[in-house]
Structure formats: C-alpha cells, structure tokens
Amino acid sequence: MNYDFKQTEQKWQEKWEQSGVFEAKDNSDKKKFYALVEFPYPSGAGMHVGHIKAYSGLEVVSRKRRMEGYNVLFPIGFDAYGLPTENYAIKTGIHPRQVTDNNIAKFTSQLKRVGFSFDWKRVVDTTEEGYYKWTQWIFLKMFENGLAFRDKTLVNYCPSCKVVLSNEDSQGGKCDICHSDIVQKSKDVWYLRITEYADKLLEGLKDVDYLPNIKLQQENWIGKSTGAFVNFKVKNTEETLKIYTTRPDTLFGVTFMVMAPEHPMLDKYKDMISNFNEVEAYRAECAKKTEFERTQLVKDKTGVKLSGFVAVNPVNGKEIPIFISDYVMMGYGTGAIMAVPAHDQRDYDFAKKFGIDIIEVIKGGDISVEAYTGDGEMVNSDYLNGYKDKKSSIARVLEELEKQGIGEKGVQYKMKDWAFNRQRYWGEPIPIVHCEKCGMVAVPYSELPLKLPEVENFEPGQDGESPLAKIDEFVNCTCPKCGGKAKRETDTMPQWAGSSWYFLRYIDPHNDNELANMEKLKYWMPIDWYNGGMEHVTRHLIYSRFWHKFLYDIGAVPCEEPYAKRTAQGLILGPDGVKMSKSRGNVIDPNEVVDVYGADVLRTYVLFMGDYEQAAPWSENSVKGCKRFIDRIWNLQEILAEGDEYSPELSSSFHKTIKKVSEDIETLKYNTAIAALMTLLNAIYAKGSINKAELKSLLLLVNPFAPHVTEEINEAVFADGMLASTQWPTYDEAKCVDETIEIVVQINGKVRAKMNVPAEVEAADAIAMAKADEKIASEIAGKTIVKELYVKGRLVNIVAR
RNA sequence: GCCGGCGUGGCGGAAUAGGCAGACGCAAGGGACUUAAAAUCCCUCGGUGGCAACAUCGUACCGGUUCAAGUCCGGUCGCCGGCACCA
Numbered sequence A: 001m002n003y004d005f006k007q008t009e010q011k012w013q014e015k016w017e018q019s020g021v022f023e024a025k026d027n028s029d030k031k032k033f034y035a036l037v038e039f040p041y042p043s044g045a046g047m048h049v050g051h052i053k054a055y056s057g058l059e060v061v062s063r064k065r066r067m068e069g070y071n072v073l074f075p076i077g078f079d080a081y082g083l084p085t086e087n088y089a090i091k092t093g094i095h096p097r098q099v100t101d102n103n104i105a106k107f108t109s110q111l112k113r114v115g116f117s118f119d120w121k122r123v124v125d126t127t128e129e130g131y132y133k134w135t136q137w138i139f140l141k142m143f144e145n146g147l148a149f150r151d152k153t154l155v156n157y158c159p160s161c162k163v164v165l166s167n168e169d170s171q172g173g174k175c176d177i178c179h180s181d182i183v184q185k186s187k188d189v190w191y192l193r194i195t196e197y198a199d200k201l202l203e204g205l206k207d208v209d210y211l212p213n214i215k216l217q218q219e220n221w222i223g224k225s226t227g228a229f230v231n232f233k234v235k236n237t238e239e240t241l242k243i244y245t246t247r248p249d250t251l252f253g254v255t256f257m258v259m260a261p262e263h264p265m266l267d268k269y270k271d272m273i274s275n276f277n278e279v280e281a282y283r284a285e286c287a288k289k290t291e292f293e294r295t296q297l298v299k300d301k302t303g304v305k306l307s308g309f310v311a312v313n314p315v316n317g318k319e320i321p322i323f324i325s326d327y328v329m330m331g332y333g334t335g336a337i338m339a340v341p342a343h344d345q346r347d348y349d350f351a352k353k354f355g356i357d358i359i360e361v362i363k364g365g366d367i368s369v370e371a372y373t374g375d376g377e378m379v380n381s382d383y384l385n386g387y388k389d390k391k392s393s394i395a396r397v398l399e400e401l402e403k404q405g406i407g408e409k410g411v412q413y414k415m416k417d418w419a420f421n422r423q424r425y426w427g428e429p430i431p432i433v434h435c436e437k438c439g440m441v442a443v444p445y446s447e448l449p450l451k452l453p454e455v456e457n458f459e460p461g462q463d464g465e466s467p468l469a470k471i472d473e474f475v476n477c478t479c480p481k482c483g484g485k486a487k488r489e490t491d492t493m494p495q496w497a498g499s500s501w502y503f504l505r506y507i508d509p510h511n512d513n514e515l516a517n518m519e520k521l522k523y524w525m526p527i528d529w530y531n532g533g534m535e536h537v538t539r540h541l542i543y544s545r546f547w548h549k550f551l552y553d554i555g556a557v558p559c560e561e562p563y564a565k566r567t568a569q570g571l572i573l574g575p576d577g578v579k580m581s582k583s584r585g586n587v588i589d590p591n592e593v594v595d596v597y598g599a600d601v602l603r604t605y606v607l608f609m610g611d612y613e614q615a616a617p618w619s620e621n622s623v624k625g626c627k628r629f630i631d632r633i634w635n636l637q638e639i640l641a642e643g644d645e646y647s648p649e650l651s652s653s654f655h656k657t658i659k660k661v662s663e664d665i666e667t668l669k670y671n672t673a674i675a676a677l678m679t680l681l682n683a684i685y686a687k688g689s690i691n692k693a694e695l696k697s698l699l700l701l702v703n704p705f706a707p708h709v710t711e712e713i714n715e716a717v718f719a720d721g722m723l724a725s726t727q728w729p730t731y732d733e734a735k736c737v738d739e740t741i742e743i744v745v746q747i748n749g750k751v752r753a754k755m756n757v758p759a760e761v762e763a764a765d766a767i768a769m770a771k772a773d774e775k776i777a778s779e780i781a782g783k784t785i786v787k788e789l790y791v792k793g794r795l796v797n798i799v800a801r
Numbered sequence B: 001g002c003c004g005g006c007g008u009g010g011c012g013g014a015a016u017a018g019g020c021a022g023a024c025g026c027a028a029g030g031g032a033c034u035u036a037a038a039a040u041c042c043c044u045c046g047g048u049g050g051c052a053a054c055a056u057c058g059u060a061c062c063g064g065u066u067c068a069a070g071u072c073c074g075g076u077c078g079c080c081g082g083c084a085c086c087a
Helices: A006-018 A049-068 A084-090 A096-113 A130-142 A168-173 A194-207 A212-222 A246-251 A263-269 A276-288 A291-296 A345-354 A390-404 A518-524 A539-553 A589-595 A599-608 A620-639 A646-664 A670-687 A691-702 A707-717 A765-774 A774-780
Strands: A032-037 A072-073 A148-158 A164-165 A181-190 A225-234 A240-245 A258-261 A304-312 A319-324 A336-339 A405-411 A431-433 A439-442 A476-478 A487-488 A528-534 A565-569 A739-747 A748-759 A787-792 A793-800
Touching: A006 A096, A032 A049, A032 A304, A032 A518, A049 A096, A049 A390, A049 A528, A049 A565, A084 A096, A084 A336, A096 A589, A096 A599, A130 A148, A130 A439, A164 A181, A168 A487, A168 A765, A181 A345, A181 A787, A194 A212, A194 A539, A194 A646, A212 A539, A225 A246, A225 A390, A240 A246, A240 A336, A246 A390, A246 A793, A258 A345, A263 A291, A276 A304, A291 A787, A336 A345, A336 A431, A390 A405, A390 A439, A439 A620, A487 A787, A589 A620, A599 A620, A599 A707, A620 A691, A620 A707, A646 A670, A646 A691, A691 A707, A748 A765, A748 A774, A765 A787, A765 A793, A774 A793
Parallel strands: A032 A072, A032 A528, A258 A319, A528 A565, A739 A793
Antiparallel strands: A148 A164, A148 A181, A225 A240, A225 A304, A225 A405, A258 A336, A304 A319, A431 A439, A431 A487, A476 A487, A739 A748, A787 A793
C-alpha cells in the first residue's frame, strides 16, 4: 500500500479551505489564542526554506491550540513595499504593482502547498490602498502629536541606491541594501520621535515574556545610561558649556574639554576663537570622512585646540583648555565632554598625543601606562578624598553639584530618532502638504488614502529626489488650510512603516472606518506568541512596540504592549554549513522538497533537524529519515488491531509520549517531541500491532507536524471527521510511571551494576538490595563503608574505602 | 574593545533541578528478502585492550568544589551573534 502524498496533500488542503476550520471567529465565547509569525517580503525568488521553519513552529502550536479548544488567530500577510521590487521594476519596466501581485500570488500558492493552517480570509498586503490608508492615518496622528517632525541634518546617503538611510540601515558605513559606502549629506529629513518613548520601551520589557537575549538586545539598542549634566563656565563670556558624564566622581581630574566639530557654540563665538580658520579646516576634513572611517581610527586621535576659548572647572575654578575632535559626536549627550585622561582611555589617548596633564583622582591603576577605569580610593579631589567606591563618591558629588546649582542628575540614550522618509516610489506617500503661507499641513483624514500616483519612470531624481517629484499633477495642489498654492511632500515612508502595525489589521482586515474595531482588539490583543527571526528583534520589534505604545496613548488600541511573548528561530544553513545565498549556490528550494518528499516531510524535517533556536545545516539525507517516519506512520494501517483502550504493553509509553509531546511543543523543543514520537513508533513496531485507540492518539499527536497523512489515515480508518477539530489527547500523570524501574548501583560514583526495584522503594531497602547483589558484595567486601546514598528513581551509590 | 551565547561520536543533535553521556535521526559496516537493484526488515556502530564477561579513557583545554560534574566555580583557547570613540 503505497502512500500517494501528492494527491492526498492536495485533497486535504482543499478540504481545509472549503470547511473553514482554520478561520478565526470573531465574537466567540471561546478562549482566544493569537499566534503571529513575521509576514514575508514577497520577493521574486519565491519562498525560502527559512520561511518554512519560521512558520512551522507556531503552525504546530496553533494546530495544537485549536485541538485544545481555543479560538485561534494564525494569520499571514505580505510586507510588500520595498526596494527589490522597485529595482526590478526599473530594470524590466513592469509596474511594481504588477510585480508585487505576481509575487504575492506565487508566495500564496507556495504557502498553501505546505499546508499551513493560516486564516486565508484575513490576508493583509501593506501596499493595498485599504491598508496604507491606515499607515498614513497613524503617521498623521503622530504628526498631530508632535512625534513626526522635519529637520535638516547630516544624513547617511547611499549614492548607489540614491536614498537616505537611517543609522540602522547603514551600519558599518555600508548600505544595508546594496552594501556600497555611505556618504554624509545635509538634507531635510522626516523623523519620528522614538526617543520620547525610550523609557517606556525599556520599562515595558519588564512585563513581557521575551527570550532573555532578545530583551538584552533591545536594552542595548535603547542604551540607557545614567550620569550627570555639568555646566562649565567659558572664560570671558556669560556662556556655560554643558556636558554629560557618567563619571561625575572624576570631576577633579578634568584637564581639558572636547567639543564635537559641529557644535553650534563654535560659530557663535568664532570671533573669540583666534584660530577659527583651523576649526573650519578641521571641519572640512571631518566632513570628508564617512561615519565608518570616523569609527575606524579609534586609536589615532585628531583635533584642534581652541585659542582664546577656555573653560573653568566649576568644582575647583581651574582653567582648562577646550579642543574640538571628531571622537566626540554631536548626536549623543550634549556634543561636548569633560575629559579625564587618567580614567578614560579615549581621553588618555588624546592627552598623550597633545601633551596634556593627566591627574589621578582614583587610586588603583598605573596611569603612566593606561587609563584606570576601575574602583578605588579618591585622591586629589577635595571633599571627595577618602571615598572608597564609585557609588558613594558619585552620590556625594551629585549632592554638591545640585546644591551649588552647577550640575544635575541626567539620563541619556543611545537610540536616536527614527529617520522616516525615503526618496523612493514604492512606499506609502507621506500625507503632508508644504504651503508657502501655512508651512507643513496635514492632508485631511477624509482624503486618505493619499494614493500613490502612476509614474512612467521609477528612477530617483538626480540629487536623490523621489520619483514622485517629477509628477506635476501630484506635486502641485492646494493647501487644505488656506486654499492657496501648495506642494505635496514627495518622499515616501520606509519599509518599516507597514510592518509596524500589521498585526492589528489582521484582527479587522476589511474595516474602512478605523484601523481595527476596538471590541475586536479587546478580544484578540495582545498577541499571545510572536515568533520570527533574530535579525528583527531590535529594529522591527522596537519600531512596532513604539507605534503600538503611541496608539495606546491616543486610545486606538486597548493594551500597552503588543507582544506578550516573543521567540526566535535559528537559521537554516546550506548543506555546506554556510548561510544560504544565491551567490554560493547552496540555496534549498522548499518547492522541490515538496515535489519529491511531500509537505509533511518538509514540515517535520525543518522542526526535527536540530534545536529550533539554533542554526543548523540542511541535510538531504536527514530529510529521507523524516520521509521514512511518515511512511512508517502510513504503514501502521497494515498492523492495525481492534481495541478501544491502550494495550497494557504500550499504555505507559502512550501516556509518557503525550506528556512529552504536549510539553515540548510549548517550549520550542520540536526536535525532541518528534524524537519521542519516533521512539513510540519503534515501540509499536516492536510489539507488532497497534489497536484503534492507540492509533487515534498517535494520529492526533502527529497531526500538528504532519497533518495531511494523519487526516488521510484517520478518514480511512475512523471516518469520523477531521483531526483538526478533534480534542487533543490527554495523559494521566499516574500512568506515566512504571511500577518497577531499573536503577544503577555505583561504588564510589562508578557504575558497577544495574537492578530492578519497585518505583516507590524506600532508600534503606534499595541500599540493602544493592548490597545483596553478588558483584557489589564482592566489591565492598573488606572495605569500610563511608556513605550510602539513594537518589530516587536513579541510583544507589556506596562510598567505600 | 564592550555585552551576550556556544564548544558533546563520522554528521545533525539528546541528557528536569549535579545522578547510567551519546536519546532520536543520518551516514557507515554486516546480514535477510530479491535473478539483480530500489524499497523494507534485523544486527553492529565514541576510543583503547579483550574471544568474551569486563576493564579503562572520553563532553575544547587547565585547575577546583562534590559521594557524583557535559551540567557548578576560577582560568585559557576557539567559534557565532549584537553593539561599537555613547563620554
């Protein structure tokens, strides 16, 4: 009896779709479960096996939850705006809309072939008018609330993509998309004031169940530091130079100060600075450097000493020179620092190069060699002398600074505001109008969606202008406020926008009056479990949490945090153990696997191949192992016997396996869950028959992993409806334990014998039985017994000398 | 540089809370069935010694705690991920 997976899988996929078993029900009395997977970018290359692994995890959980009686929302959609589609359109002349529709159709059919239990009635496409209307709506709400603003700044600009990039998109000085070198350019840029939510984003982490390393990465990304702001007077002016430091305890060790070359105070006092020409020359030099170069030359410090511009240390009145150097950034703190070379390595390097004094204020290091950043007794520090640790000296100095009004406690974040616009066609138009009289004016809500106009040429303009800027009918408009002539904003939103709130739209995907109905939101939110890639746990997760917290603050959603729980799956590497890539030619196409082995095998393999959270290489041979597993399940029909309860030989195996599989699915240990099922299968074949009660339980347990073959067997044998809507099997804790167990007898910690004992044996009896063993008796004969231990259900250990 | 994580057979990986290291799968070797092959089934499968029972070593490396260490502690090396002149 050969298993025809092709026909069977197609048959059940159609049955599931027709019956609507996987459609989530609104207005249900049942307990809800909202499982979310990261929606894919529908690239032309089609699905990747990584997608299959990412979705299979929560797929199994979702199917189990339905069988446990939950009303499950397990949706899918498409994050379809983005550069690859646009670049493809530029190359081929095919409209991005057409490219996107084709790719979505391709992804949809591929996903359906794997048999995922998504609710296909709730598909969301970020590029669809009914969707991006609400993306624009959220933007306008942010604009109204002062969280979206425009500012002129130096931006990371990719000359190849002709696009402005956020710091996140240009890490290491390379464009995230095309990997060319980033240059700095002055431009008008839209920002979202995410920094205003920094503390809330940090605080919120306390209440959610994310993997610890995910929380940690978010914390590092936000980068909160506590310290102090201190005001240094500038000699012969009324000006104070404000600095931020985490080490106010070292104030008496300050021997110079450094300002960022772009610091605005420099221009204000350029007449006082007798060598301002040197400042300008240095600035020009810095502007040439990319952010990457700036961070590469860590050891070799450069800078210019300002003449005629001198600061005064507020704690001791000492005059201290001021330098400019590019190791101080305008974007962090106040753009100026107090330098304590004795206790900061960067300041130390700078001082050594420029021959500046190094004054030790904390004992414990050797400042003739390097800066000492550890703890120790304070010296050369007036009222701080004698303090023995950082914590108390900081507390003392803060008290003094506040009393004298020269400084205060302060907090800083590494996270910067989110650069939000792109000079690209295939994105959501930013719904803002620039009016000569009124300035920036929001497009009225009634005019949303502000539709993306048709263009003929998707290439960006010469100086990185958006393709939309070339469409006069789009650009020229009337001001919604005064009715006068105005011009539309022509930049579009970044790809992150649509993915920052998509999970809300699944709850009410066709609502034209609000982004989602509040009653429905109250029922479904928060997301019970969100799984996705490790590469998204900083940016996407922070951005979407930020949007959600904002929506909560304006009363659009009912809870503060969107995700109650977040996990991440590991990569699937190529068979050569290296990350899959087209250029390496080690990409596995999930379609081919489905063609050759079937969807059940593919699903089982991606979960069985290793620890779900770790990276693991693809192995064609191991796929075959899962094929055998599926075939052996099918062949159980050949050894089927009657029986409406577990046979005595297999009863405890079944109870144990149900327990193991049920628990492992909840903790991402799919590999050991499948291993347990294989072990049970081996036990069944060893016995030589399976009865109907046993088969039913086994089919239910395997069903979330391999739904097609199990449904088919169930129909053939029982013909009593779908497993998908059958109760998940239960186990009896009492029946998981065997009456007698094998334990180990050790002498001095080394295994010397094994014996069978009743499970509930007393320690003394177990030890007595052990000593009665012939081999053990001869081993301990003539020795003194020092200690005897019994570890319940495990071992007896006799320590003898 | 800083912050995380990891290091177990030929391979992917198991091993509650310190208690038989190597579950499960793959590969390999041997056998059965077959004219033959595929498929399937059975056996072996960390190293060394031994016909065997068994002994002995073994979880990156060095040391420690413990009756008992893959697991805990200290140090070293290596790999992976994140951040990176963050004051």
